[in-house]
Amino acid sequence: MPTADPSGVRWAVLGTGRISESFVPDLQQAEPGSVVSVWGRTADKTAAFAERHGLAHSSAELDEVLARDDVDAVYVATPVATHAPLAIRALEAGKHVLVEKPFAFSTEEGRTVFEAARRNDRFAMEAMWMKFNPLHVELRERVLAGLIGEPRSVRGGFGMPFPAGGSRWSAELGGSTVLDQGIYPITLADWMLGPAQAVTATGSVLDGVDVSAQISLDHGDGRGSQSACSVLEFCDPSAAISGTAGWIEIPAMFWAGDTAELHAGSPEALFRTPDRLVREREGNGYVPMIRAVNGAIAEGLREHPSHDAAATLRIAGTMDEVRSQIHSRGVPARSPR
C-alpha cells in the first residue's frame, strides 16, 4: 500500500523507449519525488537503462516491480495497445498511475482504467503535459480573461514523415496518427473552445493504421476547430487560437512551445508587431506536469483537476469518432517503406 513518503512520490517506469529516456530525468528533477525502479521486457536492456539513469532497481518481471513497497506510482510509457492492461495491473497492485498519451486505445478501454483506479482508490491521469506547460497555462488564462475577445476557432497541426517501423506503424500495438499526434490539436481545441459536438474527418489508412487525418470539429454556436496530423507528410506543426478581438499564434512545435505571439490590443500589435509571450520550459518539458501529479498524489487526490478523467474520456470519444470515419471512408495510403 503506497504511503505519503516525506521524500515525495517514489516512481517506477514501465518501458525503456525514447520517451522514457527523456521523461526519467524530468521525474528526477521534479521535486519532491524519486525514481526507484524500471521494468522492461529484457533484463539486460532494462539494467542498462537503470544504470544510465542511476536507478536502484530494474527487472524484466513486472510483478516484481509492482510488489515493491518502495514504489508508490507507475509511469506507463509503452505502445498504446499495452497502456490499459499495464495500468490496470499497476492499479490492482495498489499503485497510482500516470499513463502516456493516449491514455488508452479507445474510450471504452480508458473507462476500464479509471474504474480500476476508483476500485483501488488510486490516482490515474493521462500524461497530457501540454496542459501543464507554463506557456499554454498562461495562454489559457489570458484567453479566459478576454485577451482575444470571445474565442471562436482553433487550428493546429502535427504531421511529419516518421521513419517506418516500430509501434507507430503497427495496428496490433495501437498505432494511429490520430491517437499519437492528432491528440494534441484536438486537446488544444477542447481546452480553448469546450467539448466538440460533431466531428467530420477524412484521412488515409495503411495496414489498419490511420496514418493521416484532416479533422473538423464543431464546438457549438458556430465555433469550430481544424486539426491535421500525419506520420507520412508535414502538417504545419503550429497552432492558432482566434477570437472576436484578436488571435494567438503558437509556432512549431506548438504542443511543446515556449513562445507565442499575441495579436491583440492595439492595431499595431494586432497586425504589425504582436506581443511575444515567452515562458521557459523546465527540463525536457515534463517537469511542471510531474510536479503537479506529485502534489496531487501527496494531497490524496485521485484525479488532477487540470486534466481529469472526464476530459480524457471526452477527447477519447472525439478521437473514436474521428478514427471510425477515417477507417470507414478514408483512402488507402501508399507505404513509405
Ligand SMILES: NC(=O)c1ccc[n+]([C@@H]2O[C@H](COP(=O)([O-])OP(=O)(O)OC[C@H]3O[C@@H](n4cnc5c(N)ncnc54)[C@H](OP(=O)(O)O)[C@@H]3O)[C@@H](O)[C@H]2O)c1
Ligand atoms: N509525451 C511525449 O512527448 C511523447 C513522445 C513520444 C511518445 N509518447 C508516447 O509514449 C508512448 C510510447 O511511445 P514510444 O514511441 O516510446 O513507443 P515505443 O518505442 O514503440 O515503445 C516504448 C517501449 O515500450 C516497450 N514495448 C514495446 N513493445 C511492447 C509490448 N508489445 N509490450 C510491452 N512493452 C513494449 C519497449 O521497451 P522495453 O524494450 O523496455 O520493453 C519500448 O522501448 C506512446 O503512448 C506515445 O504516444 C509521448
